Amino acid sequence: MSKTVNELIETLNSEAELFESFxxxxxxxxxxxxxxxxxxxxxxxxxxxxxLVESKLLDRRRCELVERVACENAISGDVNVTRLLKSxxxxxGMRLESVRDTILDLNRQIEDGKERNRFLIDKSRRMxxxxxxxxxxxxxPPEKGSxxxxxxxxxxxxxxxxxxxxxxKRI
Numbered sequence: 460m461s462k463t464v465n466e467l468i469e470t471l472n473s474e475a476e477l478f479e480s481f482x483x484x485x486x487x488x489x490x491x492x493x494x495x496x497x498x499x500x501x502x503x504x505x506x507x508x509x510x511l512v513e514s515k516l517l518d519r520r521r522c523e524l525v526e527r528v529a530c531e532n533a534i535s536g537d538v539n540v541t542r543l544l545k546s547x548x549x550x551x552g553m554r555l556e557s558v559r560d561t562i563l564d565l566n567r568q569i570e571d572g573k574e575r576n577r578f579l580i581d582k583s584r585r586m587x588x589x590x591x592x593x594x595x596x597x598x599x600p601p602e603k604g605s606x607x608x609x610x611x612x613x614x615x616x617x618x619x620x621x622x623x624x625x626x627x628k629r630i
Contacts, residue, residue, distance in 0.1 A: 461547065464547050466524055468551070468558060470517060471521065471558040474518075475565060477513055480510060481507065482572060488576055489579060492576060526538070528547070534546055540555055540559045
């Protein structure tokens with residue numbers, strides 16, 4: 460077993476663990492959105508940012524190791540796990556394939572969680588917007604007349620003119 464391949468597998472396992480913890484944060488974020496816990500959302504968002512920084516470091520490390528494995532095995536061009544599987548031992552290939560499948564599954568779950576949370580957040584925003592509009596209408600009623608009148612010309616001393624309103628009852 461190549462030392463570099465072993466390091467790559469360890470790095471990929473670290474990425475998988477990181478993705479699992481990010482998935483947990485997404486679940487906790489959903490709970491905070493549903494319970495309207497803004498303080499909790501702030502903490503979750505900060506934790507997600509920290510995971511993002513950690514993910515970038517692991518990504519950089521993985522890219523370096525993939526390049527080293529490619530050099531050691533004389534692989535040219537675009538190198539991915541599928542191409543690496545062909546050039547490493549059967550045992551290493553099985554481990555690489557397993558961790559690749561785990562990471563792909565976690566990525567799918569993360570995308571699903573992000574989409575679900577985005578939907579909940581958008582729904583909350585719409586509800587808040589509608590609530591604010593209703594509060595605004597209740598606190599600012601029309602001063603004169605009703606919704607069916609309009610101010611008259613300035614030379615009419617601010618009298619109002621009636622607007623005809625016809626309802627179609629055929630529907």
